[in-house]
Amino acid sequence: MHRLSQLATQTTAATITAGHPLDPLSPSEIEHAASIVKSQMRDSSPYRFNLITLIEPPKAELLAWEASPSSVAKPPRRAEVVLVVRGKKGVTEGRVCLTGSKVLSWSEIEGVQPILTVDDLQKVEEIVRQDPEVIKQCKLIGVDNMSQVYCDPWTIGYDERWGAERRLQQAFLYFRAHQDDSQYSHPLDFTPIYDATEQKVIFIDIPPVRRPLSKLKNSNFNPQDISKTTGYRDVKPIDVSQPEGVNFKMTGRIMEWQGFRFHVGFNYREGIVLSQISFNDHGNQRNMFHRLSLVEMVVPYGNPEHPHQRKHAFDLGEYGAGLMTNPLSLGCDCKGVIHYLDAHFSDAEGKPLTVPNAVCIHEEDNGLLFKHSDFRDEFQTSIVTRATKLILSQIFTAANYEYCVYWIFHQDGTIQLEIKLTGILNTFPCNPGEDLHGWGTEVYPGTNAHNHQHLFSLRIHPAIDSQLHPGNSVAMVDAERSPFPPGHPENLHGNGFRPKRTVFNNPIEAMTDYDGNTSRTWDFFNPKSINQYSKKPASYKLVSRECPPLLPQPGGLVWNRAGFARHHMHVVPYVDGQLYPAGRFVCQTSGKPSRGLPEWIEQCGEKANINDTDVVAYHTFGLTHFPAPEDFPLMPAEPMTLLLRPRNFFLQNPALDVPPSHARTTTEAQAASGAKVVSLTDKVSQLAFNKSCCSK
Amino acid sequence: MHRLSQLATQTTAATITAGHPLDPLSPSEIEHAASIVKSQMRDSSPYRFNLITLIEPPKAELLAWEASPSSVAKPPRRAEVVLVVRGKKGVTEGRVCLTGSKVLSWSEIEGVQPILTVDDLQKVEEIVRQDPEVIKQCKLIGVDNMSQVYCDPWTIGYDERWGAERRLQQAFLYFRAHQDDSQYSHPLDFTPIYDATEQKVIFIDIPPVRRPLSKLKNSNFNPQDISKTTGYRDVKPIDVSQPEGVNFKMTGRIMEWQGFRFHVGFNYREGIVLSQISFNDHGNQRNMFHRLSLVEMVVPYGNPEHPHQRKHAFDLGEYGAGLMTNPLSLGCDCKGVIHYLDAHFSDAEGKPLTVPNAVCIHEEDNGLLFKHSDFRDEFQTSIVTRATKLILSQIFTAANYEYCVYWIFHQDGTIQLEIKLTGILNTFPCNPGEDLHGWGTEVYPGTNAHNHQHLFSLRIHPAIDSQLHPGNSVAMVDAERSPFPPGHPENLHGNGFRPKRTVFNNPIEAMTDYDGNTSRTWDFFNPKSINQYSKKPASYKLVSRECPPLLPQPGGLVWNRAGFARHHMHVVPYVDGQLYPAGRFVCQTSGKPSRGLPEWIEQCGEKANINDTDVVAYHTFGLTHFPAPEDFPLMPAEPMTLLLRPRNFFLQNPALDVPPSHARTTTEAQAASGAKVVSLTDKVSQLAFNKSCCSK
Structure with missing residues (x-):
């Protein structure tokens, strides 16, 4: 097998050794975990390895070691091993300590099934x-x-x-x-x-x-078919180069780029995991997020006829964004100057497998970062600064669909998640002239593509300025009109409006939905870190506008199984190991009771405090897709995006020190031909046509 | 003056002569229009030229000529000339025929003032x-x-x-x-x-x-200041080149790119105007839109204290996206291989002025256009095709703010409008410790940036397949759950959902708002052009999610003046010359009565048919901005975007014939080392670090 090249332990162990506690298991660690389990299982029924993956250290353990690496022991390496054992119903799961070469716990869980490999x-x-x-x-x-x-x-x-x-x-x-x-x-x-x-x-x-x-x-x-039918059009190449190299530096799996610093993890289920995101604010290393990742998605199809209700894949919980991740290739999936990270999993025998180039890391020009020109001298006084962005991406295939996941870092402190949907529509046949009752579209004669949604769950573990004070809070922010009508002395002309901030105190209050009518956003903030200028708390604002409701109805199969998708925002107290909002094992869950988020919230309920403490948010976003022939036979990528933007976190635009491509002050403009123009204009851009009509 | 170089008539006339009826006035035409008016005004009071601009030919006249250019006369060139005449209240406006060198009409309009230059x-x-x-x-x-x-x-x-x-x-x-x-x-x-x-x-x-x-x-x-304080960070260049040149062709102002064909206009007020957008669908030239442009915007500020209610600029109607447009510069505002278009206006004496490089035209790589891989052979069977996009852009300065407007064409038939907001916040002082009552944020000590909105009006004149049948219609599309609850035999598991389509019959019905709860979109469609596969009408769908409501209240000053912003969608019958939804002249309108859209709708009312006829839509979108210190002293560009996507217009993905960067069939993958891999992979992309850890 080409993708999953079986690696000998010795050859790869070296690249992973020095490791960070959050690093994914290395091939040798996978093999080691398997061997610990094999010794445990030697007298038992036939079994296959379903999964061998890192158990991240408990947060307190990790932070204690990081605070005093010389005096506190490095967290031991632990792995979760899931087996499919002949004759056992459900999941057999072992937790092993790699550092101590021993089994920590062993359990058999009924009522669910392990992930599909x-x-x-x-x-x-x-x-x-x-x-x-x-x-x-x-x-x-x-x-x-x-x-x-x-x-x-x-x-x-x-x-x-x-x-x-x-x-x-x-x-x-x-x-x-x-x-x-x-x-x-x-x-x-x-x-x-x-x-x-x-x-x-x-x-x-x-x-x-x-x-x-x-x-x-x-x-x-x-x-072959395109060549025989329409033939290919002529498209001329666009080349991207970085003659002086890239702006990022990786030490092990720690990324440093334009002030940002974070760890790049990867696992079978979430794919890319970004941890301990902090920012060097003029020498002051400030925490932003403890962990960010996609943790679940559900794709409910909208045809109510049997057995189509069963089409509602949980692509992360049932298949795994890591397990299905594509090996990427230079100049195709990724353009420019690229750094790749491989991913390692286990095969059914417990041997390590590698997906080469699972994560692509590169930069792109991002157009204007900022600009201002003065009308007084007809825009001669001007500053133009271009933006560079850093992108960490992966692409995974869920049978017919491809999901392209782009984690994007911006120089202004913004963290963006962009997802592109491509691949092929799931289809069902239809007879000539058949009434599809609106549940689908005939995208090709005889081919019915059913309506569906893609609803993702983004797990946000904020740590805004947690180096100062550990507690974080979450607020919902709505644009609110003045309570007074036009004509009232407090709002004579009717134009008053301001943000209304609702801080969540418990998980019940926090179950909220996007409201376009109030331009609703959610703020993750540190109530004790107050911006010196605005007197508002240091925050990251979630700007996410693509938030359809879960269309399957309350009490139905999908509603029951995909509890996380009932609201766009959920916030719960942090609990070690609590990651997956549709449950740890999703396959064949009945939804009665709902696993994951609804379970956690029911357990902790209104009593649980989520204000000024260690909190985790789960944000549901996505889109509703009514197919059309344009989506077939291969769907043009449909993008969707959300932003986490710093608000009242910095004292000013944190990108002011990015060198401008062009800058001229009024004094310089007045000096006319003798103007001192600061300019980092690139030397490669050129005019498309050498015609006199184009001004230089 | 550098920007507005005064041009002699002879030197520039040559470049504009062959002209299309929609071409902006050339410098010589501006001078000619002025001279016609000057001869009319010779015995009158002192006056200044406020405006000399093209009057586009009536649509029927334009289409008749285009249908039979050999037998029908080319529409004459006409210009609107606005004067500020000493002693006259309001606007003095002349309409002149340049072809016939005569004044067509002359009027004095009170109760309004001409645009500010x-x-x-x-x-x-x-x-x-x-x-x-x-x-x-x-x-x-x-x-x-x-x-x-x-x-x-x-x-x-x-x-x-x-x-x-x-x-x-x-x-x-x-x-x-x-x-x-x-x-x-x-x-x-x-x-x-x-x-x-x-x-x-x-x-x-x-x-x-x-x-x-x-x-x-x-x-x-x-x-100078940055160098003295923080200094500049090191950012390495990203270079973009097109060694074989660009994929677009311009004949006069007619653009042809990847199947698209359209006219690129420009005027004092709308800036870029795109007309007669059509697509070559396998040899069949199919119309899409008669005209697309931004026609208005309003920026209401939310502080109700006097006199801040007056801060609600109509940046297009009161200042002009054309008049304020920046001369752009290569390698700064625009990167890559660029084609520029100049813009021409009149000065106060009626002499032509030129803004060089007013419109930037270039292409960019747009990541993946589509991808699919087969899980059977571990993604060896795979196709990856990269996208190229065409961007027409301009940047205009509205005193403190910069608006960067990007009209983007995609190979899959999508037309995207992206706007980036940058520049500087409008500010007002505040005293130390002053309570700002939530109407603004102290972004710097003593500097209060008031809450505000940016609400744009996009004018959409659809012409979907108008070469077949001229009538177009508009529908609102909402995701709708099955009417039956879970347990009902028609919706046993509760998962049924489908699109609900509401076709608008008159302008009153069409006044609608975005509803995130139903993922609302609007379809522009030709009811007589039915997709052979889906049996649905050929459409372009407006996907626009950034649609805050107008926050100033009904009956207040902004509400009255900005009637177009009361709803996200308005549709009216097409009327020649009806372009501006806050009125032709906006300065100092009282809003009583509301000019523009509310006026037009009141005039035609429920009697007016907008189903299967010549219709024009006005779409309001934008954002609500609660400032933060990060926005100061210069705001990182904040992007906002909307898409017009073909749905049921094409019979299949129209970009299937874009050459893939990588393609391997199952048969080729099985042939292993002898694989025939079709690949247009670029030769320039490279690995960031030459380390053995990076798989090739």
């Missing part, structure tokens, strides 16, 4: 093709050659007929005349249910109305 | 400095040297004490110890009212509580 997914297609009942159903709708049948295995989600007792997948089937055809243009109308333990089809969901295989040519995007 | 603005500072009463007030608050007093003259907006009889400005005063100081850090607390005709101060608004001049050092951003 690529290994799990790859077996289904082969078995489904050989199943006699599947072969019969294929014949019925016009498919004779089973080698032309392809399968996307999804976890079953939850189906009340089987619950969580067996490890089940639903097999979405497609016909391809040729293996190089795009997969999703000829979906089949029935859905086998596959038992991963028994490795067989145990049931087939057959719709009441059958939809025979379309005879239409496949809708393709591969170069 | 840079010429108008530049006089005020000098006169204010010499006014004895201003000098007295300055002394009172601690300013002795009048050469250190600077003034931003704004139109008075509207003040009921004077109405629109006289041409008035309000003079916002600032102290600068040195002319190279940033202007806005030491505002003065009183506001002279200036009469532009009499060229004198006629009144001073003095606040009940005085705020003496702050003794604090100015907060500066000029290189």
Whole structure:
């Protein structure tokens, strides 16, 4: 296997040794964890490794060591190991100490199933093709050659007929005349249910109305087909270079860039994890966030007909943004001057696997950082400063969809998360002239792409100025009109408006939703760190406008399972190890009771204080997608973004010291031809056409 | 003067001659228009030219000529000429035919004032400095040297004490110890009212509580100050080059790029105007929009204390996005391979003036256009295609603020408008410890930046497939849950949702607002052009999420004057010459009655059909800004964006024929080392560090 090259322990251990406690497990650590478990399991039933991953040290332990690295012991390395054991229902989980080479705990958890691995997914297609009942159903709708049948295995989600007792997948089937055809243009109308333990089809969901295989040519995007049909257009290259090198520095996995400093982690589930984000504010290292990551997403599809309710993948909790991450390639996924980080996982035997180039790190020009010109001398007095941004990115494939995740750092202190959705629509067949009842769109004849949402959960663990005072708080900020109507002496002309700040005291109050009508934002702030100028607390403001509500209804399957998506903001007290808002194990959860966030909030309730303490916020954002033919056969990337912006954190624009591309003061402008112009203008930009009509 | 170089007619006429009917007036045409008016005015009172601009031909006239250029006469060139005539109240406006060298109409309009020109603005500072009463007030608050007093003259907006009889400005005063100081850090607390005709101060608004001049050092951003204080950080250059040249072609002012074709206009008020946007859909030239432009904006400030209610600039209607546009410079405002267009206006004597490089046109790499990888062979089967975008941009200065306007075209058919706000906050002094009542933030000691909004009006004149059928319609699209609760047989698991489409029949129905709760979008569509696959009409969808409500209250001054900002969407029947939603002349309108959109809608009302006809939409979007110290003394650019996306317009992703950077089919992947990999990977991208830890 190309992607997952099996590495010998010795060759790679060296690159990881010096390690930070938050560094992902190295290949040798993965192997070591497996060996500890193997020694424990030697007399037991057959089993496979599902997962070997770092257990991050408890926060207090980490901070104590960092405060006095010479006197406090470095936190030991610990790993979580999940096994699929023949004959056991549910999850077998061990926690091991790598430093001490011992098992810390061992548990068997019923009512859930472990995450699906690529290994799990790859077996289904082969078995489904050989199943006699599947072969019969294929014949019925016009498919004779089973080698032309392809399968996307999804976890079953939850189906009340089987619950969580067996490890089940639903097999979405497609016909391809040729293996190089795009997969999703000829979906089949029935859905086998596959038992991963028994490795067989145990049931087939057959719709009441059958939809025979379309005879239409496949809708393709591969170069052979494009060359034969429209051909390729001419596009001239745009080259990006950094002749003097990059502005960032990495020491191990600690990134330093333009004042920012943070640790870059990565795991099977969240993918990129950014920890201990701080900023060098004129020599003063100020904390911003303890940890930022995407922790969950749910993709509910909107067709209420059976069995489409089961299409609501939790792409992080059920498949893993790390496990599905793509190896990236220079000049393709990433342009410019790139630094890559590899990712390491375990295979079913506990051997380390590597995804090369899992994380791409690079900079881009970001247009204007700021500009001002004076109208008095017709813009001769002017300053223009261009922005550079730092981007940490990964791309993961969730069967049909691709998610491109960009963590972007800006010189003005802003942290941006941009996500681009691309890949291919999940499809179901439709008969000619069939009424789709609005639940989907016929994007190609016979191909129905169902409405769906992509709802992400961003986990925000603020640590605003925690080096001064550890407590943080969260407030909701709404634009509010003056309470007085026009004509009233306090608001004579009716123009008064201001921000209304609601500080959350407990997790119940904090369950809030975006309100475009008040331009609602949320502030993460340190109530004890007051800006000397504005007298307001040092804050990071979450500006996130793409916040649709969860469209599946209260009490329904998705609502129950995806408790985190019921509100756009949740805030809870920090608890070590509490990371995943749809539950630690998501596969085949029933949603009764709801795992993760609803559980935590019910446990701590109104009694729990979240004001001026160690708090964690979960923010739901995303989009609702009503497909159109333009999204097919391959979807142009749809971007969505949110910003964390410093407000009342700095005493002034923190990027004033970025060198301008052009600056001329009034005095210099008046000196006319003898003007002293400070200018870091690039020497490479040029005019497109050498025509006299273009002024220099 | 450097920017506004006065050009001799002969030298520039040649470059403009062949012209399109929508081309802006050339310098020689401006001179010609002035000469026609001068001959008319020869026996009259002293006057100055306020404006000489193109009157675009009536739409029917333009389309008739375009349909049969050989048999139908080219529309004559017409110009609007606005004069400020001594002794006349209001506006004197002539409409002249340049082709026929004659005056078409002549009118005097009372109750309004013409737009402010840079010429108008530049006089005020000098006169204010010499006014004895201003000098007295300055002394009172601690300013002795009048050469250190600077003034931003704004139109008075509207003040009921004077109405629109006289041409008035309000003079916002600032102290600068040195002319190279940033202007806005030491505002003065009183506001002279200036009469532009009499060229004198006629009144001073003095606040009940005085705020003496702050003794604090100015907060500066000029290189001399930065060098003396923090010094500059090291930032390494990022260079962009296009060794084979650009992908766009301009014939006159007709742009062709990646299938798109449109005309690039420019005028004093809207700045960039994009007309007759069409797309070559596999040889079929399909219309999309007849015209797109920003037509107005209002910036209401939220402090209700007198006279701050007058701070609500209409930056387009009162000052002009064209008149205030910056000359741009290569490698500073614009990076890469650039094509510039100049802009031409008239001076007070009717002589042509040129702003060189007013419009920047260039391309940028836009990251991934689309990607898909197959999990079966661990992402070996993969296609990665990068995007190129075309950007037409301008930057205009509205006294303190800079607005950077980017019209962006994407290969997938999307048209994006991005606006970046930068420049400097408008400020007012505050005393030490003063309670600002939430109406503003102390961004620097003694400097109060008031809350404000930036609300833009985007005029959208759709022409979706108008080459087939001329009528267009507009619908509001809301995500809607199934009407049946979970448990109901039609929605057993509660997951049903779909788009609800409300087609507008008249302008009253069309007055609608953004609703984040339903992910509301608006579709511009051709009801007679039905997508062959989806059976839905060919549409462009407006995706715009930054839509705060107008915060000034109904019945107040801003509400009355900025009628267009009361709703996020207005749709009216197309009327020749109807462009400006706050009125043709905005200065000193009282808002009683409201000019522009409210007037038009009242006139046509519920009787007017807007379904399947020639319609124009006005979309209000923007942001609410609660300042913070990070915005000072120079504000990091704050971006905001909206998209017009083709939906059911194309039969498939229109960018499938963009050459991929990397593509490998399953068959090629299986051929292993002998893989035939189609790859247009760039040759310039490279690794940041030549370390063995980075996989190739």
